[in-house]
Amino acid sequence: MDELKKIVEVIRENESFFITSHIRPDGDSIGSQLALKRILEKLGKEVTIANHDPAPKTYDFLSGRESIKQELPKNREFDVAFVLDSPELSRLGSTKETIKKAKVIINIDHHLGNKKFGKYNYVNTKASAVGEEIYELTKVIGFKIDREIALCLYVGILTDTGSFRQSNTTSRSHEIVADLMKIGDLKPAQITHQVYETQLPSAIKLLSMTLDTLERSEDGQIAWMTITDEMFKETGTTKAETENFINYVRSVKGSEVAILFTELAKDEVKVSFRSKSSADVNRIAKTFGGGGHLRASACTIKGDLEEVKEKVLAEVEKQLR
Ligand SMILES: [Mn+2]
Structure with a gap:
């Protein structure tokens, strides 16, 4: 005060x-x-x-x-x-x-x-x-x-x-x-x-394509989706229209950590994290130079999309153990 x-x-x-x-x-x-x-x-x-x-x-x-x-x-x-x-x-x-x-x-x-x-x-x-x-x-x-x-x-x-x-x-x-x-x-x-209810049809199309990319770790504790640059181009949308997408990943039963990978440009990926109850996603994001809150955080990583995903998922696995 x-x-x-x-x-x-x-x-x-x-x-x-x-x-x-x-x-x-x-x-x-x-x-x-x-x-x-x-x-x-x-x-x-x-x-x-x-x-x-x-x-x-x-x-x-x-x-x-x-x-x-x-x-x-x-x-x-x-x-x-x-x-x-x-x-x-x-x-x-x-x-x-x-x-x-x-x-x-x-x-x-x-x-x-x-x-x-x-x-x-x-x-x-x-x-x-x-x-x-x-x-x-x-x-x-x-x-x-x-x-x-x-x-x-x-x-x-x-x-x-x-x-x-x-x-x-x-x-x-x-x-x-x-x-x-x-x-x-x-x-x-x-x-x-x-x-929340004034989305353009193009944004819903992007959501539909994004939902299709849902993947989970073997134990189901980690769930993630991916938006590629190509998907933005195909639907004529921008990053601004993806603000809520992470919540769909978060809603998957049994998942503790939800991740959304967004390809911002060639060789630049935004990674958003949410956790439900125990995982400290601020710490995870910090590992990659980002940060935020205990249950919601993000970072931007330079590199090829697939490489970034591999690196991030390995780190999340490590920190969950
Ligand atoms: Mn804020």
Whole structure:
């Protein structure tokens, strides 16, 4: 809480703010950035958001979505840079340079092993989403959340908890969500529809092809699926449309570790991990230079798809034993 008080002081004392988040932004990074932007603007501040990659189309219904930039004027200097949902600066891609030029860096995150790269670091690994942390920040400011902010924070928490199904979901998550629902008169069924039930047929085609690749280890403890670059091309889809695919692997009976291999480009593979109850997938991802949370993590590995799969599966087998 002390760190939050200092962050509030920095907000009060400065004028221009930059907000960014990790490459390939998700519902939590987009929702928490848009919420924070609106909060700061209502406090009379000047705010710019930019991310390395575009926001997934799914989140087009969030207010302020069109203000997210991908490029910034060179040499633009801000008083304060907020980095949300990112355990280290190397996860930011092209916005890293702008961050480094800011007078003060504030790091708000919930990942294990966060590098505390900010002057101020509010890192709560028990928070299910940065959305929760931004909510806590409004409490310390004494800021009254409006409907738009409530919706953004709700979407962040909804998506980062896998619709409140994952083990990071706490009683605090539900308390916050209940409050957001009241403030914004939010309708969960309608939001769920907007986030999960507006898939293009091409994305469903990709899902169908991906499901077809399901494999399991002999004892059934490890299950995995694979998306190749070819499959993206054939269906005319992008990585942004695969956010939920890992949950299908996770749902296989008897599997403790679920893995999704996604070929991003030639010789570059994103590997996403989920675990159900005992395996520490943060540690597994860390072995390959990635990280995340105890039950959800990811890494990007250079190399041929088949080689990467072999290496990763061998490592998971080893760590499960
Ligand atoms: Mn997050």
